[in-house]
Amino acid sequence: MAETHAHIRDIIEQADELALAEDVQPSHNPELEALVRRLLELIGEDPQREGLQRTPLRVARAWEALTAGYTMSLDRIVNNAIFHEKYDEIVSVKNIHFFSLCEHHLLPFFGIANVGYIPNGRVIGLSKIPRIVDMFARRLQLQERLTSQIAETIQQVLRPRGVAVVVEAYHLCMMMRGVEKQDSLTVTSCMLGDFKTNPQTRNEFLELCGRHSLKGR
Structure with missing residues (x-):
């Protein structure tokens, strides 16, 4: 958990530094800037006070x-990076850190995604x-x-x-407000094909995921 929070701070600091370097440039959405300005008033x-004058711009760029x-x-993400390969065991990419926004409260949720697949003659x-x-995390979302x-x-x-796919995440809508439970970890999974029909294959993947869960940090 501490490592995850440190990772978040690093990303926020980097984003803020980028915003400071670019805040002389307009955002691509001046209407959003105006809405943020109105939100501050509400x-x-x-x-117009010091510290908030450029906040609408920064928030618009952040959004x-x-x-x-x-x-x-x-298509641009995949970019033809699919290759013929005879390998037929599990391919997994774990500990994929992500940040997303809960569509109910527009508050962040963050965690890791563990992804595995069994090739059928092709790998990516x-x-x-x-x-x-990231393509799906960077939008208003539900973890499910x-x-x-x-x-x-x-x-x-x-x-x-x-x-x-197994996703583990902490939701700020549960941590900052509402029930205010700081250690509640939400875990969701989606199993397709052999992972859904073959318990042994599914358990092999879940065991691999368990070694790197957020709770184990």
Whole structure:
């Protein structure tokens, strides 16, 4: 958990540094800037005070990045990086860190995705799997939907013998508000093909995932 929080701080600091370097440039969505400015007024703040003058711009740029998944193209992500290969055991990419936004409260949820598939004569470039995760994470989401979208997309692209996805995440809508439970970890899974029909194959993948769960950090 501490390692994950440190990772979050690093990303936030990097994003803020980037925003500071670029905040002389307009965002691609000035209407969103105006909405943020109005939001500040509605909560009783003064958008013109020192410290808030450039906040609408920074927030607009941040939202452009956090929702970039809507404009990402699966074809451009895959980019023909599919190769014929006779390997027929589990291929897994684990500990894929992601950040997303809960569609109910527009608050972040974050965690890791563990993805595995059993090739059926074709494999995909390993870097493409985290990119597929990001394509669906960078939008308003439900964890359940995110999990199934990742699995179904890999199934669509590769037509493998099976796909398995396990997502573990902490939701700030449960940590900052509502029940305020700091250690509640949500785990979702989607099993397709051999992972759904063969318990031994499924358990092999789940055992691999368990060695790297967020709770074990």
